[in-house]
Amino acid sequence: MSKNQNTTDYNHRIPTDIQPSGPKEVFFKWNTGESFRVPYFEIRFECPCASCVDEHTGKRVLKRESISPEIRATGMQVIGRYAIQISWTDGHATGMYHFDRLYELCRNHGTSA
Ligand SMILES: [Zn+2]
Numbered sequence: 627m628s629k630n631q632n633t634t635d636y637n638h639r640i641p642t643d644i645q646p647s648g649p650k651e652v653f654f655k656w657n658t659g660e661s662f663r664v665p666y667f668e669i670r671f672e673c674p675c676a677s678c679v680d681e682h683t684g685k686r687v688l689k690r691e692s693i694s695p696e697i698r699a700t701g702m703q704v705i706g707r708y709a710i711q712i713s714w715t716d717g718h719a720t721g722m723y724h725f726d727r728l729y730e731l732c733r734n735h736g737t738s739a
Contacts, residue, residue, distance in 0.1 A: 639729040644702060652699060653739055654732050662736030670697045670714055672731055673721035
């Protein structure tokens with residue numbers, strides 16, 4: 627599998643701005659021109675890492691009730707050109723959120739900002 631970095635992929639969505647927006651939400655602006663405010667809780671719940679989702683079945687093992695309603699991100703680090711790693715107030719930091727997944731999260735759980 628090779629990925630040609632010179633090819634312009636017009637479907638590739640890239641966040642151009644990410645900012646905390648109050649105690650419970652984060653603001654995302656995308657290269658599509660859209661922007662959203664998304665609850666931290668929903669992003670934490672959708673964590674794609676191997677301890678939150680069973681690798682073999684693809685089923686989510688993380689339960690909503692085990693996440694604090696006060697959950698917040700403590701850090702976000704861009705990984706390459708495709709993902710963001712998020713650290714959380716519950717100490718969890720292994721989730722790498724592909725940009726496409728984050729965009730889906732914005733569409734599904736965000737409010738237009
Ligand atoms: Zn996780």
